[in-house]
Amino acid sequence: MLEAIGLGPEAEQLYLALLDQPSQTRAELVSRLPGWSAARASRVLTDLVERGLVTTLTGRPLRYAAIAPDIALETLSRQQIEQVRKVQELVPRLMKLYWEATKSTTATDFVELVTADVEGTSQRTRQLHLSARSQVRAFERPPHPWSPNSLEPDELGALLDPDAVIQRENIANGVRYRVVYDSVEVEDAARWPDLRDSALAGEEIRIFDGLPVKLVLFDDLAATTALANADGQPIGIVVVHKSPLLDALSALFEMYWANAVPWVAPDTADSTEDQLVSLLASGHTDELIARRLGLSRSTVQRRVNDLMDRFGARTRFQLGLQLGRRLALEPRRT
Known part of the structure; x- marks a missing residue:
């Protein structure tokens, strides 16, 4: 005490x-x-x-x-x-x-391997989060310490809570958080409450289909990326310190950020169509949208086709991109 x-x-x-x-x-x-x-x-x-x-x-x-x-x-x-x-x-x-x-020092001294257990790697990552003073940028995609769809939302929330506390404190102290989530992340319904809470806390979220790597950048001083075995299970992290390699990772993030689609929490929308637009812009599949909105898949497909005609989009990707940019320009609802 x-x-x-x-x-x-x-x-x-x-x-x-x-x-x-x-x-x-x-x-x-x-x-x-x-x-x-x-x-x-x-x-x-x-x-x-x-x-x-x-x-x-x-x-x-x-x-x-x-x-x-x-x-x-x-x-x-x-x-x-x-x-x-x-x-x-x-x-x-x-x-x-x-x-x-x-x-x-030599170039290899800028690369640090942390091959501890989940708790050990989490502790090293949290140290870096606590050291951030200006911004944290990230690509969020597998591998995770949990398997997709293996945890209930409450269980996942408890697992991520220590990191969320640090993030909220950092944001309150003026640290900007920008995170690009792989589309596979929004396909897991257990992630939705976490995404919504992060957005409400001030995290800027975008979605991209097919991120190349799991990555976190802490200011312009360090970055981490995940190490995984042949089965895709996490076995540690690589910490990259200030170096040309870190500069390259920073440029990589900015390129993907510029082309990713802004995400809006579906349950903050006012109507079924607004929710549909938010879900589409976030990269959800027709099946997930139907389940989320309580509609049949054919109804969702019909409404998606109507939106494609309205916006002059030839593909679903073009539609999602246009809707995401429209959402990014709209004033944020309070």
Whole structure:
């Protein structure tokens, strides 16, 4: 509970014991804390006094009392924040030293292989997300730690929630998120709630049919792409640091972003036709649209043909592109 301000489990337990019953001797504290020795209590009490959380009272035997939390914990919190701020101020200077040192390294030093388990690779990726200051750009496509259509929306949401929390905090701090999703992603109904929540949080979403690689770019400093085995199962990630290769990956993203179709959450549309337009622009198949809207497949096909005639589109792809651009130009509904 109090780890964030630097208190370990022992110090927290003793401080809470003093809050529960003020003015206790060391012997009284030991009697209330099973497994504690007098030496252990003395060591922790000394630490708490030095931190300004506990004070000693006059008299013999020596008695201890907890200092009011609104004073003691507020002071420690401010000290902790100040220490973090000083570390943050050091980051630009340390990064300058880092990049100066890397000028003499070989090209292969800019590629880092992380072949840990899912938790290990996720932790490395989250570190990079937390380091972003300007923008995060991504191609979202398989491989995933889960199989398509294998999870219910609630299960998928729980799996993605830690990343979503970091993303929301980054967006609130001014980091821009642009993500191109492969059309296979929107064919999985379990992804729809996640896509909608991401869009509502401020993520800019576009759809492209057939992305070449799974990719995340963090500012202009690093990128990650997935490693998969022969069966398509993820086995790690490649981290690319500042280099000509990173510049090429950045250019690749911008090219696909310019040609991808903007996505609008279907359930934010006002009418059945608006929902149909949104689903088409997002790259959904007739079968998925029919299921989503509760229509027959033949009805969906007829309405798609009507839209093709109305917009003068010769192919379904042309229609989706025109509808996507129209949606991108419309004011966002609130």
